[in-house]
Amino acid sequence: MPSAWKADRIRSATTTIFAEMSALALATQSINLGQGFPDTDGPAFMLEEACAAIAGGMNQYPPGRGILPLRQAIAAHSRRTYGLGYDPESEILVTTGATEALAASILAFVDPGDEVIALEPFYDSYAASIELAGGQRVGVGLFGPDFRLDHAELAAAFTPRTKALLINSPHNPTGVVLDRSDLAAIAELAVQHDVLVICDEVYEHLTFDDAEHLPLATLPGMRERTVRISSAGKTFSATGWKIGWALATPELINEITAVKQFLSYVSGAPFQPAVARALNEGDEWVEKARLDLQDRRDQLAAGFRSIGLEPILPRGSYFMTTDVRPLGYTDGVEFCRQLPTRCGIVAIPHQVFYDRTEAGRPYVRWAFCKQEQVLAEAIRRLDALRKPA
Numbered sequence: 001m002p003s004a005w006k007a008d009r010i011r012s013a014t015t016t017i018f019a020e021m022s023a024l025a026l027a028t029q030s031i032n033l034g035q036g037f038p039d040t041d042g043p044a045f046m047l048e049e050a051c052a053a054i055a056g057g058m059n060q061y062p063p064g065r066g067i068l069p070l071r072q073a074i075a076a077h078s079r080r081t082y083g084l085g086y087d088p089e090s091e092i093l094v095t096t097g098a099t100e101a102l103a104a105s106i107l108a109f110v111d112p113g114d115e116v117i118a119l120e121p122f123y124d125s126y127a128a129s130i131e132l133a134g135g136q137r138v139g140v141g142l143f144g145p146d147f148r149l150d151h152a153e154l155a156a157a158f159t160p161r162t163k164a165l166l167i168n169s170p171h172n173p174t175g176v177v178l179d180r181s182d183l184a185a186i187a188e189l190a191v192q193h194d195v196l197v198i199c200d201e202v203y204e205h206l207t208f209d210d211a212e213h214l215p216l217a218t219l220p221g222m223r224e225r226t227v228r229i230s231s232a233g234k235t236f237s238a239t240g241w242k243i244g245w246a247l248a249t250p251e252l253i254n255e256i257t258a259v260k261q262f263l264s265y266v267s268g269a270p271f272q273p274a275v276a277r278a279l280n281e282g283d284e285w286v287e288k289a290r291l292d293l294q295d296r297r298d299q300l301a302a303g304f305r306s307i308g309l310e311p312i313l314p315r316g317s318y319f320m321t322t323d324v325r326p327l328g329y330t331d332g333v334e335f336c337r338q339l340p341t342r343c344g345i346v347a348i349p350h351q352v353f354y355d356r357t358e359a360g361r362p363y364v365r366w367a368f369c370k371q372e373q374v375l376a377e378a379i380r381r382l383d384a385l386r387k388p389a
């Protein structure tokens with residue numbers, strides 16, 4: 001293909017790091033701690049419900065905003081969990097994963113030349129979606145080793161061109177969970193500059209120790225300027241189903257729906273009643289999955305300590321970070337390239353999520369949403385890192 005055929009708008013969009021690293025894991029028969037997906041299924045009753053929906057003929061286009069019972073279940077979950085009510089008729093949109101909710105929100109509200117402030121490192125689809133909209137991303141750094149939000153840097157990031165803020169908490173890849181003071185600072189600035197806030201809350205239920213996810217929309221004055229986005233992929237271990245949603249005021253949801261219609265039109269019909277049932281009946285399953293995941297986190301952390309590497313413990317998400325400098329490396333990309341042949345494991349370098357790549361250079365992300373025996377084998381293999389490369 002002549003390179004001139006490619007649109008300038010997507011010049012920098014190439015194969016995602018996740019696809020690249022998962023292919024590498026397959027090719028080298030490595031344990032894949034790169035791409036974040038669990039290796040066990042969600043609740044059995046949810047899986048059965050999807051099978052029953054297919055068998056029962058729920059195989060044609062569902063309503064554009066999602067079936068009403070799913071929107072009702074999403075509303076009930078939000079009210080029960082956070083005390084935040086949304087009208088299922090006008091304030092909820094079911095999407096093809098959180099990815100589509102993010103893309104549709106960005107395309108609906110960002111014009112060419114507009115700036116979008118986002119926490120850096122950024123989840124990879126943010127950069128691509130902002131670029132597709134012709135916008136400019138402005139990073140506010142979460143820098144290692146503690147990855148704290150710098151409130152002064154956030155305040156300084158606003159300009160007259162700032163159109164929206166994109167907040168991700170619990171945060172991928174750092175595992176940071178923004179606390180009340182971070183959220184208060186964000187809310188104050190959003191109101192002061194009169195901008196929209198898009199909140200990626202896909203890891204809302206994956207928090208550990210005393211960390212608690214608090215939606216920004218619960219803060220005074222925020223509900224009307226916030227789009228909340230989440231996904232059944234994370235909460236119910238069904239990343240391949242691609243059922244996500246957006247919650248916002250009727251006016252905001254109308255605009256996001258207008259875009260969604262022309263991205264995917266509607267989202268997977270038979271998965272919708274299944275996710276509705278999981279939201280209605282799955283609280284116990286979710287809590288158990290969270291505690292199991294915390295155990296897996298601690299298992300992998302102990303494995304790193306056993307080879308003399310102190311991990312940076314996440315308070316949320318299913319990703320853990322290590323600094324590879326104690327292993328004799330200065331560059332996480334180089335480390336991740338050698339890791340499959342050195343010990344049969346795949347991980348993701350933080351650098352790919354940063355514009356300021358220097359800040360991410362020594363850090364590597366490891367997914368721990370894997371079965372106990374898989375992590376035990378990974379830890380056994382990590383022992384090879386004790387020997388010189």
Ligand code: PMP
Pocket residue numbers: 096097098099100123168171172200202230231232233234239242243244
């Ligand atoms: N946001 C973040 C922070 C993620 O880690 C992911 C991971 N998949 C997504 C959005 C996308 O979610 P989905 O698979 O539901 O599109």
Ligand code: GLN
Pocket residue numbers: 016018019034035036037172
């Ligand atoms: N969210 C997952 C991760 O961060 C992967 C999603 C994807 O492959 N696009 O690993």
